[in-house]
Amino acid sequence: MDIPRHWRLRKQRYGLVGEVCESCNAKVFPPRDICPECGKEAKTLYTFSGHGEVYSYTTVFDAPAGFDETAPYTVAMIKLDEGPLVTAQLTDLENRKVEIGMPVEMVTRKLRNATDERGLLVYGYKFRPVMN
Amino acid sequence: MHEVVIAGIGQTAVGEKWDISLREMAFYALEIGINDAGGLRPQALYLANMLGPALAHQSHMGTLVADFAGLQGIEAFSVEAAGATGGVALRQAYLAVGSGAVDTAIVVGVEKMSDQTVSNVGAAEATLTDSDYEAEQGLTPTGQAALLMRRYIYEYDPPEYAFGGFPVLAHKNGAANKFAMFQKAIRPELYQRAGMVSEPLNMFDVAPAADGAAAVILTRPELLPKQFAHPLVRISGSSVVVDTLALHDRPDPLVFNAARLSAARALEMAGKTKHQIDLFELFDAYSIYAALTLEAVGYAQPGTGWQLTEDGRLELDGELPIMTFGGLKARGNPGGATGLYQAVEAVLQLRGDAGGNQVKNAQTALIQALGGPASTAASHVLESIS
Numbered sequence: 001m002d003i004p005r006h007w008r009l010r011k012q013r014y015g016l017v018g019e020v021c022e023s024c025n026a027k028v029f030p031p032r033d034i035c036p037e038c039g040k041e042a043k044t045l046y047t048f049s050g051h052g053e054v055y056s057y058t059t060v061f062d063a064p065a066g067f068d069e070t071a072p073y074t075v076a077m078i079k080l081d082e083g084p085l086v087t088a089q090l091t092d093l094e095n096r097k098v099e100i101g102m103p104v105e106m107v108t109r110k111l112r113n114a115t116d117e118r119g120l121l122v123y124g125y126k127f128r129p130v131m132n
Numbered sequence: 133m134h135e136v137v138i139a140g141i142g143q144t145a146v147g148e149k150w151d152i153s154l155r156e157m158a159f160y161a162l163e164i165g166i167n168d169a170g171g172l173r174p175q176a177l178y179l180a181n182m183l184g185p186a187l188a189h190q191s192h193m194g195t196l197v198a199d200f201a202g203l204q205g206i207e208a209f210s211v212e213a214a215g216a217t218g219g220v221a222l223r224q225a226y227l228a229v230g231s232g233a234v235d236t237a238i239v240v241g242v243e244k245m246s247d248q249t250v251s252n253v254g255a256a257e258a259t260l261t262d263s264d265y266e267a268e269q270g271l272t273p274t275g276q277a278a279l280l281m282r283r284y285i286y287e288y289d290p291p292e293y294a295f296g297g298f299p300v301l302a303h304k305n306g307a308a309n310k311f312a313m314f315q316k317a318i319r320p321e322l323y324q325r326a327g328m329v330s331e332p333l334n335m336f337d338v339a340p341a342a343d344g345a346a347a348v349i350l351t352r353p354e355l356l357p358k359q360f361a362h363p364l365v366r367i368s369g370s371s372v373v374v375d376t377l378a379l380h381d382r383p384d385p386l387v388f389n390a391a392r393l394s395a396a397r398a399l400e401m402a403g404k405t406k407h408q409i410d411l412f413e414l415f416d417a418y419s420i421y422a423a424l425t426l427e428a429v430g431y432a433q434p435g436t437g438w439q440l441t442e443d444g445r446l447e448l449d450g451e452l453p454i455m456t457f458g459g460l461k462a463r464g465n466p467g468g469a470t471g472l473y474q475a476v477e478a479v480l481q482l483r484g485d486a487g488g489n490q491v492k493n494a495q496t497a498l499i500q501a502l503g504g505p506a507s508t509a510a511s512h513v514l515e516s517i518s
């Protein structure tokens with residue numbers, strides 16, 4: 001059922017809250033407590049701007065259980081402005097052609113449907129083309 | 133470490149085996165392996181399985197298989213490291229026998245991928261990624277490979293169909309392997325016309341999930357009779373290395389660092405250079421992984437791994453034969469068993485028993501199993517003892 005697992009991730013999922021390393025100032029997302037740049041402890045929370053660009057992307061046609069209803073969907077790696085890469089779906093694309101380097105911004109969307117009778121829906125970050 | 137040799141091997145035909153259960157398939161491979169080793173009885177069984185708890189609703193599989201094989205009373209447990217499972221389990225057996233703690237060990241790899249729907253298999257496979265930060269975004273192992281292939285094409289601009297050489301070669305070599313899921317060569321046009329799975333990955337860029345079981349028996353050479361039934365193969369190098377679990381946590385996702393380190397450490401341990409390898413069973417779960425592996429291990433510069441498929445260089449009579457029995461693409465990819473099929477196939481080569489797939493004068497083989505996009509890499513160097 002996984003309710004506590006998703007609840008624990010609410011800051012990351014809804015607010016793109018990661019960490020900043022106090023030793024080398026590297027921004028870390030997803031949070032991992034040990035700075036990937038310098039190996040020191042990184043536990044200070046840091047809220048990312050939610051802006052970045054597409055690093056790579058693909059379309060998933062054969063979706064795993066829970067994602068069937070939204071298939072086919074576009075999943076991407078986003079290079080955040082603050083440095084880290086993050087995996088997320090692209091949304092609100094309408095007929096836009098996705099390209100590597102395309103500027104995107106974070107939005108909150110439903111990630112997947114319930115996979116059991118208790119009906120848990122999972123919300124979190126996706127990214128959409130920057131609105132001009 | 134004591135010298136460790138492979139005394140017996142066993143494999144079952146790979147494919148969709150609806151009439152055989154997980155335990156039966158594991159037992160067939162085990163029985164064939166033990167017979168091949170002249171009836172040697174193991175004191176330990178390491179069971180390689182990747183998704184049994186999710187796909188067969190069965191955990192505790194080391195005990196299941198040892199019990200079903202009538203081996204109650206020995207040591208047994210299961211090992212899991214995604215696609216690297218078979219290689220990691222082989223290392224457990226190598227460490228056990230090499231240390232002297234165990235005289236004879238058997239590694240049995242088994243996977244049953246065909247019992248469940250595509251959607252359920254997809255959900256189970258997605259747990260092999262970072263569940264909180266990759267799977268929950270809808271990413272799958274195939275999606276990871278597609279992201280890497282797209283980025284590779286963007287950075288290096290290879291010609292269209294550049295990766296097609298890998299599946300074409302795999303199917304050519306698989307044609308003579310009676311254990312392979314697909315025993316038919318394909319023409320390059322078939323690759324070029326194939327439907328997309330997760331673009332730019334097409335159907336022929338992806339090795340098929342399959343059922344299968346394979347086993348190897350390890351012991352110390354002095355424990356074998358003087359007149360043994362077949363040539364022995366020594367494990368002269370062994371290394372397991374991990375990278376970040378999630379692809380997005382790497383400074384450069386196109387660098388398979390664990391594949392590089394694990395191959396280098398296994399080769400160093402064996403006292404060999406990469407140019408002294410007569411065949412390389414690499415992990416072509418996706419054609420892009422074959423290219424990235426050849427680059428990581430040092431056979432090609434970044435961005436050029438696909439070029440090695442040209443001019444027959446990777447064929448059975450080429451300078452670096454790979455996927456000699458069809459690789460994952462044509463033999464099939466039975467999850468936790470795959471690393472053990474690689475070992476079995478390398479032993480057949482080194483014994484000179486590879487039939488129509490034989491690499492001439494094969495003395496030294498490198499095998500490497502990858503978990504995810506080389507999030508885990510398990511490499512072994514095998515050598516014939518002449």
